[in-house]
Amino acid sequence: MKHRIMTAFIEEIHLNGMKFTMDDLAKRLGISKRTLYEHFDAKVDILDAIIDQSIADRNEITDRIIQDENLSLIEKIRGVITVLPIHWEFYDLRILDQMKRYYPQQWSKVDNELTDDWNALRLLITEAIEQKEMLDINVSLIMKLIIDGTNSTLDQRFYQENQITVSEALLSIVDILLYGLIPENKR
Numbered sequence: 001m002k003h004r005i006m007t008a009f010i011e012e013i014h015l016n017g018m019k020f021t022m023d024d025l026a027k028r029l030g031i032s033k034r035t036l037y038e039h040f041d042a043k044v045d046i047l048d049a050i051i052d053q054s055i056a057d058r059n060e061i062t063d064r065i066i067q068d069e070n071l072s073l074i075e076k077i078r079g080v081i082t083v084l085p086i087h088w089e090f091y092d093l094r095i096l097d098q099m100k101r102y103y104p105q106q107w108s109k110v111d112n113e114l115t116d117d118w119n120a121l122r123l124l125i126t127e128a129i130e131q132k133e134m135l136d137i138n139v140s141l142i143m144k145l146i147i148d149g150t151n152s153t154l155d156q157r158f159y160q161e162n163q164i165t166v167s168e169a170l171l172s173i174v175d176i177l178l179y180g181l182i183p184e185n186k187r
Contacts, residue, residue, distance in 0.1 A: 081146055
């Protein structure tokens, strides 16, 4: 039921923004408000649960990729960059802007995850440079390019209008950053 509530919460946000009520959410789910409150005490608790689950999910998948001994360093880097959290559709500029305004604590947690919490990737890139699998370029610059590139997927409207899924966009962004725009046979 909690998963159903979180999914409906995200649907409600996409339709009405952050200003919907618990009554609206209960109606969407076809349950009483009392049933809703049996699972979550407040709207902010649902928001916290979505954020926490997304972060935990992303971290778990990232850890699995890093621990996979069958993957090369470059495959691990590519995999870590393209991890999509369970509620990826929640990470949209319009939603994040409203969250920043109405739920600054929750926004801060998401913003930290989107901008600062890339330590595993930084370590992989550093290792790849040390092992001469990547060019020796300033790691902070590489990280900025990757973070800015992947965070462009937050503009989900652009990707929808151009019929590109977020997953396809991330893979293309990573390929461009790792391999460039020039075909291998033309380099």
